[in-house]
Amino acid sequence: MRSILTALTSAMLLAAASSAALAEEELSLYNWGNYTSPELLEKFKKETGIKVTVTDYDSNDTALSKVRAGGSGFDMVVPSANFVPIWIKEGLLLESRPDQMPNFKNVDERWVNVSWDPGRHYSVPWQWGMTGPVVATSVYKGDINTSAIWLDPPQELKGKINVVPEKNDVLYAAIRYVGGTWCTGDKALLKKVRDKLLEAKKSWVSMDYGIEKMDSRDTLAQLYYNGAAFRARQVNADIKLGFPKEGYSLFMDSVAILADAPHPDNAKKFLNFIMAPENAALISNFATYANGIKGSTQFMRDDIKAAPELNIPAEYIAAGGWQEVCPAEVDELYTRIWTDLMK
Amino acid sequence: MSSIAEMAATRRTAEGRRRWLLKAPALATIVIASVGPLAVMLVYSVMAKGAFGGVALGHFSLDGWTNVFVERDPFDDTLVLADANLIIFWRSIKLALVATLATLLIGFPTAYYIATRPEQVRSQWMLLITIPFWTNLLIRTFAIMGLLSNQGPVNNILIWAGLIDKPMQMLFTDGAVLLGLVYVYLPLMVLPIYASLERMDFNLVEAGYDLYATRSKVLWHIVIPSCKPGLIAGSILVFIPAIGAYVTPRVLGGGKNMMMGNLIELQFGQGRNWPLGAALSICLLVIVTVALIIYIRGSSGKENAHGG
Numbered sequence: 005m006r007s008i009l010t011a012l013t014s015a016m017l018l019a020a021a022s023s024a025a026l027a028e029e030e031l032s033l034y035n036w037g038n039y040t041s042p043e044l045l046e047k048f049k050k051e052t053g054i055k056v057t058v059t060d061y062d063s064n065d066t067a068l069s070k071v072r073a074g075g076s077g078f079d080m081v082v083p084s085a086n087f088v089p090i091w092i093k094e095g096l097l098l099e100s101r102p103d104q105m106p107n108f109k110n111v112d113e114r115w116v117n118v119s120w121d122p123g124r125h126y127s128v129p130w131q132w133g134m135t136g137p138v139v140a141t142s143v144y145k146g147d148i149n150t151s152a153i154w155l156d157p158p159q160e161l162k163g164k165i166n167v168v169p170e171k172n173d174v175l176y177a178a179i180r181y182v183g184g185t186w187c188t189g190d191k192a193l194l195k196k197v198r199d200k201l202l203e204a205k206k207s208w209v210s211m212d213y214g215i216e217k218m219d220s221r222d223t224l225a226q227l228y229y230n231g232a233a234f235r236a237r238q239v240n241a242d243i244k245l246g247f248p249k250e251g252y253s254l255f256m257d258s259v260a261i262l263a264d265a266p267h268p269d270n271a272k273k274f275l276n277f278i279m280a281p282e283n284a285a286l287i288s289n290f291a292t293y294a295n296g297i298k299g300s301t302q303f304m305r306d307d308i309k310a311a312p313e314l315n316i317p318a319e320y321i322a323a324g325g326w327q328e329v330c331p332a333e334v335d336e337l338y339t340r341i342w343t344d345l346m347k
Numbered sequence: 348m349s350s351i352a353e354m355a356a357t358r359r360t361a362e363g364r365r366r367w368l369l370k371a372p373a374l375a376t377i378v379i380a381s382v383g384p385l386a387v388m389l390v391y392s393v394m395a396k397g398a399f400g401g402v403a404l405g406h407f408s409l410d411g412w413t414n415v416f417v418e419r420d421p422f423d424d425t426l427v428l429a430d431a432n433l434i435i436f437w438r439s440i441k442l443a444l445v446a447t448l449a450t451l452l453i454g455f456p457t458a459y460y461i462a463t464r465p466e467q468v469r470s471q472w473m474l475l476i477t478i479p480f481w482t483n484l485l486i487r488t489f490a491i492m493g494l495l496s497n498q499g500p501v502n503n504i505l506i507w508a509g510l511i512d513k514p515m516q517m518l519f520t521d522g523a524v525l526l527g528l529v530y531v532y533l534p535l536m537v538l539p540i541y542a543s544l545e546r547m548d549f550n551l552v553e554a555g556y557d558l559y560a561t562r563s564k565v566l567w568h569i570v571i572p573s574c575k576p577g578l579i580a581g582s583i584l585v586f587i588p589a590i591g592a593y594v595t596p597r598v599l600g601g602g603k604n605m606m607m608g609n610l611i612e613l614q615f616g617q618g619r620n621w622p623l624g625a626a627l628s629i630c631l632l633v634i635v636t637v638a639l640i641i642y643i644r645g646s647s648g649k650e651n652a653h654g655g
Contacts, residue, residue: 063617065400065616065619069399069400069401072399072401090399094399191421194422195422209516209601210602210603211601211602212519212601212602212603220496221498221514222496222518332398337421339617341421342617343614343617343618346617347431347432347435347605347613
C-alpha cells in the first residue's frame with residue numbers, strides 16, 4: 005500500500021514538474037489548415053526546446069474575429085496580405101521588428117517593402133501563391149487559362165465544380181472576369197459580378213475546402229490554390245492549373261506575433277528561425293507553395309523546384325494582381341455580394 | 348394565541364430564507380451560465396455592426412432584426428424579402444422534422460426489439476447502440492462522406508450491381524445531410540424509447556391478445572400509449588440538436604446547402620454582421636422553445652388523462 009502511495013505521489017510530482025517545464029517552452033501558432041510543416045516544428049523543437057502547437061482556421065475572417073474577441077492564447081497568426089493592415093490597425097499585432105532580426109537578410113527584396121507591411125516591422129513571409137482554375141483535363145479539353153471554367157462553365161464540368169469559400173479570392177477573379185479592377189465601387193459592374201456569380205453557382209457542386217475532391221473525382225474542376233493544384237497533379241497527372249487571362253489574384257500569407265501573445269520571446273525566435281533558407285524550404289516542401297526566402301530553392305524537393313504551378317510561366321505573370329485593402333464602403337459591398345452568394 | 352401565530356410566522360420567514368440560501372447556488376449557475384450569455388446575445392442583436400465584425404457598442408440599431416426578414420438590395424436600394432434566410436430556416440426545420448420522423452421509424456422497432464429480449468442480453472444490445480458515441484462526431488461525419496463519395500463504396504456497389512452506369516451525385520445534397528443527421532442522432536431516439544418500453548408491463552400486451560386484439564390494435568392502443576413519454580422525449584432530443592446542426596451540413600452539404608447553424612456562423616465570420624448573427628441565433632432559440640413547449644404540453648396532457 006505504502007509503495008503504491010509513494011509511486012502515485014512521485015508520479016504526480018513528476019507530471020507536475022514536467023508540465024511546469026513545458027509551460028515555459030511553449031508556443032502556439034494559429035495558422036491555416038494543412039499549411040504547417042510538422043518537420044519544421046520538430047526541427048525548431050530540437051534546436052530551441054520550444055514545442056509549437058498548431059490550431060487551424062479556415063478563413064481570414066475567422067482568425068480575425070476569434071483573436072479580436074480577446075483571450076485567444078495564441079502567439080502567432082498568419083494573415084493574408086490584404087488582412088495584415090487590418091490586424092495592424094486594430095492593434096492586434098506586436099511590432100516585433102523582424103527587419104532587425106539576424107536572418108532578415110535572407111528575405112527576398114521583392115517581399116521587403118510590401119504595401120501591407122512596408123519594411124516588414126510586423127510580419128515575416130510564410131508562403132505565397134495564386135488562385136486559379138484547377139481542371140481535370142482528361143474530361144475538359146478546352147482552354148483552361150480562363151475564369152470561364154467556373155464562371156461560365158463548359159457542359160462537361162457543370163455540376164462538378166468546387167469553389168474555394170474565400171471571399172476575396174472569388175470576388176477578385178469574378179470582378180476581373182467581368183472587366184473591372186479590384187476595389188472598384190462601380191455598382192453597375194458589381195451588380196453584374198453578383199448576377200454572374202449567382203448564375204454560375206447553379207453549376208457548382210460545393211463551396212468548400214479540400215483539393216482531395218479532385219482525387220476522388222467528386223469534382224472535376226475547382227477554383228483553388230496553386231500549391232494544392234500541384235499536390236492534386238501528383239495523384240492524377242491530368243489535373244492542370246490555369247492562369248486566367250482575364251486576371252487572377254496573387255496572395256502572400258505572413259507570420260506575425262499577436263499583441264497579447266503569452267510567449268512573445270519564443271515567437272521571435274520562431275520568426276527568425278523560419279527566415280533561414282533551409283527552414284523556409286521545409287515550409288514549402290510540406291504545403292507546396294513558394295516562400296519568400298532567398299536561397300531556399302536549393303533545399304526544396306526536386307518536383308517542387310520544377311513545378312509549373314509554383315513557377316508562373318512568363319506570359320501569364322502580367323495577369324496576376326494583388327488584393328489591396330479596399331475602402332470600407334467598397335468592402336461592405338463585397339461582403340454583401342459574398343453573403344448573398346454563400347446563402 | 349397571537350404569540351404562537353407570531354412564532355409560526357418567524358419560523359416561516361426563517362424557513363423561507365434558508366430555502367433561498369439553498370437555492371442560491373443553482374440560481375446563480377442558471378443566471379451566470381444561461382441567462383448571462385443570452386443577455387449578451389440580445390444586446391448584440393440590437394447594436395449596429397462593427398467595421399470588421401463585432402458590434403459598435405452603444406450604437407443602437409434594429410438592423411440586425413430587420414435583416415432577418417427583409418434586406419436592402421445593395422445596388423438599387425430597394426427593400427426585398429430576405430428569402431435566402433427564410434429558405435435556410437425552412438430547410439433547417441424541414442430536415443430536422445424529417446430526421447426526427449426517420450429516427451422515430453427506425454428507432455422505435457429497434458428499441459422494441461431490445462426491450463423484448465431476455466434481460467441479460469438487453470445490456471449487450473444497449474452497449475452496441477452506444478458504440479458510435481465512442482467516436483468523435485466529426486470523424487463519423489467524414490466517414491459518411493467517404494461512403495457517399497463518387498468513388499465510395501455505395502456508388503461502387505450500385506455500379507457493380509448494374510443499377511447505375513456512372514457514379515450518382517450523393518455527396519453535397521440535402522439527402523446526404525439528412526442521412527448524416529439520422530445516423531448521428533439515432534441513438535438519442537432509441538435510448539428514451541427503450542427506457543419507457545423497459546418499464547412497460549408486457550402482461551398488458553398478453554391481456555390485449557387474450558381479448559382478441561389484433562397486432563396493430565395492441566401496437567396502437569397498448570404499446571404506443573405506454574411509451575409515449577419516451578417517443579416524445581426522443582423526438583425532442585433529436586429535433587433540437589438536428590435543427591441547430593453545424594458539422595453535418597457543413598461537411599456533407601459542401602458549404603452550399605446551409606442550415607441555420609452555418610448561416611449564423613457565416614454572419615459571425617466572413618459576413619461580418621454580428622447583430623444579424625445574434626438575431627438569427629435568437630430566432631433559432633425561439634423555434635427550439637416552441638418545440639419544448641409542445642413537448643411539455645404533450646407530456647402533461649398524458650398525466651391529466653391518467654388523473655381523469
